[in-house]
Each structure stands twice: as structure tokens, then as C-alpha cells.
Amino acid sequence: MDTAPPSYSAAVGGNPVQTQPGQQILTQQAVVLVPVILTTQFKIVPYDKPYVEYCPVCKTNVTTRTKYVPGGCWSVVMILAILFLILPLLFLLCWSGVKDVRHHCPTCGSLLAYKRRMCGGSGN
Template sequence: MASAPPLETGTLVGYPPPPSYDEALGSNPMYPAGPYAPADMKAPVPPYPPQDYSQMYPPTPAQQGQPVTTPVVSVQTVYVQPGLLFGDVAVQAHCPVCQQNVITRLEHTSGALVWLSCAGLAIFGCIYGCCLIPFCLDNLKDVTHYCPNCSSVLGSHRRL
């Protein structure tokens, strides 16, 4: 074990002393002497390394030289027939029979709500004609929308 070389922690004997700081700056081309480094050395270093965005965003078909196929967007105009919006007032609707936009003609019919109201009034004692009041109230009746031209039913509005 005595033949082991000494640890190279101390100053190596026989080698020239290491150059001083100024000598190292003067001799090292990477660190030229002078208070200021050349312009290329002072180039601002971007805080983030330049990334290759082409990897993050693959090139579009146009950039790849392939013909751009525009996606066919089929615009289908839907004429919303206000079938669900038939209320107790006349509405403008498109009659599929006579192919015209008409204002519906209302017709009130005694529906379930009228009969229930009549029964309710009869239960509470209104049996002398008062139970027939609901039959006179259009607010309690069902509404049927007719076409004023061809009298076809366009829609209906049920109270219940």
C-alpha cells in the first residue's frame, strides 16, 4: 500500500504553476481580455431555449403540400314550426297544406280542465248553474289552431 500514488490534493511538484487570473483571461480565447466582451458575447440569452414549435404543432396539410380538403359543413335550414309554441293566442304559422304563412284561427274547446273545474265547483256546492261557469271561460279551455284558409288543424294547446 505504500506504493500508492499520493493524493493529488496538493500542489503538483514539477508542473508549472497555474496561470494567474489575468493570464488565463488573456490566453483563453473564450474569455478575451478587456473590460467588455465583444458584441457576440453579449448576445442576450433567451430565458427559455428556443423550442421547435413544429414538433409541438404538426404542420398543416397545406404546409405538407397536400390539398386542403375543406370540411363540408352542411347547413340545413330548419324551419321551426312553432308546433310547441301554440298557446292561447293566435300565432303565425306555416300551413303545410296550403303552403302559406297564416295567422292561426283559434277555437276553444272544452277540455279536461273545464270538466275538472266543473266537478270541483260541484263538489263545493256550486251546483245551481255555477258549475257551468268553466264552460264559459276561454282561459280554461283547450285551444285549437286552425288555418284560416283551409281550416286544417295546425296545432293545439292543451290546458292539462
């Protein structure tokens, strides 16, 4: 059998570059992965309950899906309850009235709006 094995560049997958007759230099291509950061813009709203909002991702009007998350007012109540050992205040931490409200698109899940609670009573 008089067949030659494949060249190194063919076996490895590189690109051969001819320098002189009979000599090859192997070059490799590097794949660089660049992270993509998606940013969404949302607005601050005074609504606790779901409402109709335009979703820029779905490009349709949707009724928002709400999610209650701990925010600034929730943190103040928790600190007061811990510092002064006021056990009834700990029950307020389970109440949605002291948590911030996030409004999401029910189809794609993107954040559309946000309601921030204020403990002073001016933002509720």
C-alpha cells in the same frame, strides 16, 4: 222485322266470356269503395292568441284562427262544481281561460297547433 234483341250481357253491362261455340258466361265487375283516412300532424304550442304558422296543406304562412274547446282543465272544474255544488265554479266553464285552444288554418281549416291547459297552473 227480323232483328234480334240485344244480348243479355250487352243489356246488363257485363263482360261475356266464350266457353263453347254458341254459349256465353256473364261476368260482372265489382266496384269496391275503400275509405281513405286523412291524418294531420299538429304541434303543441304555448300560445293562446293567433300567431303566424306554416300550413302544410296550403303551403303558405298564415295567421292561425283559434277555437276554444273543453279540455282536461274544463272537465276538472265541471266535476268540482257538480260534486261540491259550488255555483260560482259553473261560471268558470264559460271562461276561455279553462278551455284548450286549437289553432286552425283560416284558408283550408286544417288543425295546425294545439294548446293544452293544465289546471295546476304549470301549463297556463
